Amino acid sequence: MSTVKAFKKPFPHRHLLGIDGLSRDDVYMILDLAEQYAAKNREPDKKHPILKGRTLINLFYENSTRTRTSFELAGKRMGADVINMSISSSSVKKGETLIDTAMTLNAMHPDFIAVRHPESGAVHLLARKVECAVINGGDGCHAHPTQALLDAMTIRQHKGKIEGLTIAICGDILHSRVARSNMQLLTLMGAKVRIIAPPTLMPACPEQYGVEVFYDMRKGLKGCDIIMMLRLQLERMEGNFIPSLREYFHFYGLDEEKLSHAKPDALIMHPGPINRGVEIDSKLADDINRSAILQQVEMGVAVRQAVLELLSHNI
Numbered sequence: 192m193s194t195v196k197a198f199k200k201p202f203p204h205r206h207l208l209g210i211d212g213l214s215r216d217d218v219y220m221i222l223d224l225a226e227q228y229a230a231k232n233r234e235p236d237k238k239h240p241i242l243k244g245r246t247l248i249n250l251f252y253e254n255s256t257r258t259r260t261s262f263e264l265a266g267k268r269m270g271a272d273v274i275n276m277s278i279s280s281s282s283v284k285k286g287e288t289l290i291d292t293a294m295t296l297n298a299m300h301p302d303f304i305a306v307r308h309p310e311s312g313a314v315h316l317l318a319r320k321v322e323c324a325v326i327n328g329g330d331g332c333h334a335h336p337t338q339a340l341l342d343a344m345t346i347r348q349h350k351g352k353i354e355g356l357t358i359a360i361c362g363d364i365l366h367s368r369v370a371r372s373n374m375q376l377l378t379l380m381g382a383k384v385r386i387i388a389p390p391t392l393m394p395a396c397p398e399q400y401g402v403e404v405f406y407d408m409r410k411g412l413k414g415c416d417i418i419m420m421l422r423l424q425l426e427r428m429e430g431n432f433i434p435s436l437r438e439y440f441h442f443y444g445l446d447e448e449k450l451s452h453a454k455p456d457a458l459i460m461h462p463g464p465i466n467r468g469v470e471i472d473s474k475l476a477d478d479i480n481r482s483a484i485l486q487q488v489e490m491g492v493a494v495r496q497a498v499l500e501l502l503s504h505n506i
């Protein structure tokens with residue numbers, strides 16, 4: 192039976208709103224603790240009730256399967272009371288603002304609020320209005336820090352390190368909070384990061400992120416250790432960014448031929464949900480020898496447990 196050992200070193204953050212502000216040591220602290228939770232989560236008894244008496248509120252203004260469920264599982268496995276706010280049946284539907292919602296929830300003394308919101312920056316605004324720890328579960332096109340952390344954990348498990356790896360992030364970079372948080376985290380940890388996208392889905396001045404920029408999949412994938420595919424964020428697109436889904440797959444979808452340009456042992460990742468046959472060939476997505484997509488989901492619970500534990504020491 193594995194045990195989760197308490198961390199003695201203080202985690203110097205009150206909230207987790209993004210990757211900015213985290214040091215390499217902070218990231219290692221989260222990943223090392225998450226490894227212990229990952230081991231515990233594979234046992235019949237998954238409980239490690241160090242958050243008994245604490246309250247976690249999941250406040251998701253956008254749909255989610257992986258992030259919301261894993262925060263809920265993380266909180267419950269750690270003994271916290273977990274409330275999933277249903278936005279569709281809340282007073283948000285009567286016009287209550289984000290700030291009023293935040294102050295209302297704050298009055299009930301939660302210890303953590305995990306928030307997803309369609310507007311970039313909304314989670315930072317909310318964090319200024321509450322006394323509890325706030326965790327960003329994804330805000331607009333801006334940040335999704337726990338996704339980047341679980342991606343880093345998955346990469347480290349496969350390759351034994353992050354530093355020195357060549358990692359390609361491919362697809363709809365423009366609208367992707369996952370891409371932004373991963374560019375920050377993976378460059379912080381010493382990886383060589385490439386981004387590959389059609390010109391219409393590339394952000395302005397992409398070099399500002401400290402990455403190499405490619406518009407051609409085959410050139411961008413050459414010699415890569417990790418291929419991180421992204422979902423086309425159709426819900427954030429106003430107008431046409433691609434000629435057709437078929438054409439997008441032809442030029443930017445990951446298939447066997449394009450994959451052959453990466454290293455023979457290159458690992459395929461995708462944050463999900465997947466659009467099969469649009470950004471990735473279905474057979475590759477399901478190939479357990481090449482794809483880490485479900486392992487990313489598994490690590491999501493462990494990373495969120497580690498974040499909850501570390502933040503709990505500061506509230």
Ligand code: CP
Nearest residue numbers: 255256257258462463
């Ligand atoms: N990767 C991710 O954020 O998935 P969900 O939208 O299902 O939470």
